[in-house]
Amino acid sequence: MNIKKISAAGIFVLLMCFLSFSAYPGKDLRHSVHAALPDLIVNDFWVMNGTVHYILKNRGEAEVPEGHETALYIDNEQVALQTVNTVIGGAGGTWQGSFVYAWECSGESDLIRVEADIWNFIAEGNEANNGLQKQVICDDVPPQIISGPSVTGITQSSALISWTTDEPANSTVLYGLSPAPHEKQVNDAALVIDHQILLNNLETSATYYYQVKSADAQGNINLTEDHTFATLPVFLPDLTVTYVYADNGAICFEVLNQGADIKGGEVPLIHSAALLVDGATVSSPIAVPTDIHGNVHGMFRL
Numbered sequence: 001m002n003i004k005k006i007s008a009a010g011i012f013v014l015l016m017c018f019l020s021f022s023a024y025p026g027k028d029l030r031h032s033v034h035a036a037l038p039d040l041i042v043n044d045f046w047v048m049n050g051t052v053h054y055i056l057k058n059r060g061e062a063e064v065p066e067g068h069e070t071a072l073y074i075d076n077e078q079v080a081l082q083t084v085n086t087v088i089g090g091a092g093g094t095w096q097g098s099f100v101y102a103w104e105c106s107g108e109s110d111l112i113r114v115e116a117d118i119w120n121f122i123a124e125g126n127e128a129n130n131g132l133q134k135q136v137i138c139d140d141v142p143p144q145i146i147s148g149p150s151v152t153g154i155t156q157s158s159a160l161i162s163w164t165t166d167e168p169a170n171s172t173v174l175y176g177l178s179p180a181p182h183e184k185q186v187n188d189a190a191l192v193i194d195h196q197i198l199l200n201n202l203e204t205s206a207t208y209y210y211q212v213k214s215a216d217a218q219g220n221i222n223l224t225e226d227h228t229f230a231t232l233p234v235f236l237p238d239l240t241v242t243y244v245y246a247d248n249g250a251i252c253f254e255v256l257n258q259g260a261d262i263k264g265g266e267v268p269l270i271h272s273a274a275l276l277v278d279g280a281t282v283s284s285p286i287a288v289p290t291d292i293h294g295n296v297h298g299m300f301r302l
């Protein structure tokens, strides 16, 4: 009777041990499923010319399928929605979007809020971190240019235009070979205070007219009057025979290069010199190296 009881109790204990042991994988499994969920956040948003741009980031392990919607709120009122039609990869995948909504700041400031997965289409590891909001001060003052524009690094085909503004703003240089308006321009959308725009593929020895333009985050624009700069001319050598004299039956001479260096890559270029007497050539031309910036001596043996 006792033996039977002990046996029953032993079986019960064994059964409990088995159940609690087998429960562990179950707990681990639930934990790993939780960790494998995606987790959307609005990593950042910013306004450019009245358009709100934003970046979604997936902090979770699993990818975020397409089809969820992001909402834009201005002063707590939903004003725009955007459907995300791209899969966002796991472990830090990002996606940039823009709302079709022309925001105009009203009063002294606006509260802008961007919220991911607004209809909770995506099951996430954290559903409470999907919104990002900022109180934005209304700004109707264009950026002021506080130094420049100045031109440095001028070559035969390029120039660097620099200026600074009193608030973060984008950078544009409009330019051409005649006064404004200009058709050509180079842009940099980044909102910065120190602006630098490199102009390339310019014509040599030409006067260029240019304007710089900066717009702040709310699209207030400062466009300057025309300024000018000139690209460098093509450098040419300039050879002159500076000295001719007789020496023991030889006619000696010196050639001076007062222009640019003459170099043909690795191999120095050669030019030739001839000796003329009373206008008639009396010797075969001889080769004279010209990879120099000064005098070269040559000699004709008669």
Ligand SMILES: [Ca+2]
Residues within 6 Å of the ligand: 039, 040, 041, 124, 126, 127, 128, 129, 130
């Ligand atoms: Ca989330």
Ligand SMILES: [Ca+2]
Residues within 6 Å of the ligand: 117, 120, 121, 122, 123, 124, 127
């Ligand atoms: Ca969600």
Ligand SMILES: [Ca+2]
Residues within 6 Å of the ligand: 139, 140, 141, 142, 143, 167, 216, 220
């Ligand atoms: Ca401003």
